Amino acid sequence: MTIPRPQPSILAMEPYIGGQSTIDGVEGAIKLSSNESPLGAGPKAREAFLQAADQLNLYPDGAAQRLHDAIAARYGLDPDRIVCGNGSDDLLSLLGLAYLDVGSEAIYSEHGFLFYKLVAQANGAVPVSVPETDLKADVDAIMAAVSAKTRIVFIANPNNPTGTFLTIEEVKRLRDGLRSDILLVLDGAYAEYVHRDDYSAGIELVTNSENVVMTRTFSKIYGLASLRLGWCYCPVSVADALNRIRGPFNVNGAAQAAGVASLADTAHEEKAIAHNDHWRDWLFEEITKLGLKVTPSIANFLLIHFDAESPKSAPQADRFLQKNGLILRRLEAYGLPHCLRLTVGLEQANRAVIAALTEFTGD
Numbered sequence: 001m002t003i004p005r006p007q008p009s010i011l012a013m014e015p016y017i018g019g020q021s022t023i024d025g026v027e028g029a030i031k032l033s034s035n036e037s038p039l040g041a042g043p044k045a046r047e048a049f050l051q052a053a054d055q056l057n058l059y060p061d062g063a064a065q066r067l068h069d070a071i072a073a074r075y076g077l078d079p080d081r082i083v084c085g086n087g088s089d090d091l092l093s094l095l096g097l098a099y100l101d102v103g104s105e106a107i108y109s110e111h112g113f114l115f116y117k118l119v120a121q122a123n124g125a126v127p128v129s130v131p132e133t134d135l136k137a138d139v140d141a142i143m144a145a146v147s148a149k150t151r152i153v154f155i156a157n158p159n160n161p162t163g164t165f166l167t168i169e170e171v172k173r174l175r176d177g178l179r180s181d182i183l184l185v186l187d188g189a190y191a192e193y194v195h196r197d198d199y200s201a202g203i204e205l206v207t208n209s210e211n212v213v214m215t216r217t218f219s220k221i222y223g224l225a226s227l228r229l230g231w232c233y234c235p236v237s238v239a240d241a242l243n244r245i246r247g248p249f250n251v252n253g254a255a256q257a258a259g260v261a262s263l264a265d266t267a268h269e270e271k272a273i274a275h276n277d278h279w280r281d282w283l284f285e286e287i288t289k290l291g292l293k294v295t296p297s298i299a300n301f302l303l304i305h306f307d308a309e310s311p312k313s314a315p316q317a318d319r320f321l322q323k324n325g326l327i328l329r330r331l332e333a334y335g336l337p338h339c340l341r342l343t344v345g346l347e348q349a350n351r352a353v354i355a356a357l358t359e360f361t362g363d
Contacts, residue, residue, distance in 0.1 A: 009124040016118055019329045023322050032343040033329040035301050037223035039275060042268030048261035052254035060253035070260045071231055075203060081233055083242045084251045088189060088217040088230030092119050098241040099151050099183050100125040107145055108154040109137035111162055111334050116154040135295055136164040143177040156187040158194060161334055161341040163297025168200040175205055175212055186214045190299035192221040193276055203233060210235045221272050222262040227255040276300045279344045286354045290361045301343045308338040317360055324356040
């Protein structure tokens with residue numbers, strides 16, 4: 001008997017698995033595995049979300065116009081070049097659907113966000129992983145990997161899970177080195193945490209290019225991960241393509257309302273940035289004091305390295321931390337089996353991690 005079968009490329013995919021959130025037999029485990037905001041949503045976003053409950057019977061604005069206008073006003077953008085989605089991963093999927101086909105290729109860096117590979121596979125394209133240099137995307141290696149079949153280059157900047165980044169000059173060099181028919185997708189999920197003169201999320205490049213797209217999310221600094229809300233800024237032709245294929249109501253009303261309110265709540269955003277700056281630096285220093293290598297990060301997480309040849313390896317550290325009610329991110333799927341990724345948490349959580357790692361690394 002024959003049965004309906006999906007495309008072969010779909011069956012070749014490994015489903016995306018997010019950060020672990022619970023520990024069997026442990027109540028009140030502290031989740032530091034998904035780079036979520038420890039401060040949560042701001043008060044204005046919470047209030048907007050609650051008010052949205054009065055209109056649950058109504059379809060949301062399919063154009064998300066108030067949200068478009070709020071994003072445009074915040075960053076000085078053309079609202080017609082903004083497309084919103086059910087999280088930025090929704091927009092990445094739409095870009096793949098619009099610009100990839102069977103046999104084409106999508107490039108991403110060796111330790112880049114896992115979802116880029118899945119976007120390629122879902123559309124029958126070949127995912128091309130390019131080696132990094134010192135855990136950072138290598139512009140020359142990426143350009144060398146470009147072939148006649150390349151259609152998209154995905155760059156997470158800052159990168160997850162390494163926390164490293166490409167300077168704006170490096171990104172410009174990459175853009176200038178790509179053919180005009182290759183789409184450069186700059187994933188700025190953690191851009192709001194960055195305040196460096198040599199960094200840009202890519203707005204200027206999008207404004208002045210016909211083949212650059214920047215994606216952003218409300219899941220991180222704004223604390224709206226549960227509502228699934230993202231946006232991208234893109235050339236007019238790309239926006240037109242995405243609007244043709246996205247769902248007619250792909251952003252729910254509560255998410256739109258909370259997103260607009262979040263953009264207006266600059267006090268909460270500044271508080272989240274200050275919290276992250278302080279505790280990320282503190283965690284880096286304290287973990288380094290324990291003799292563990294930590295990759296410098298400009299995002300809201302740290303990549304911790306363990307000795308693979310030692311009995312105190314990353315898997316052993318993970319088990320020990322979980323016994324203490326602490327959940328970090330295992331990174332075998334990212335090609336980093338000897339590392340754990342630690343999200344910056346609240347003070348109590350951060351201090352608990354240092355206490356547990358101190359005990360784990362002790363003689």
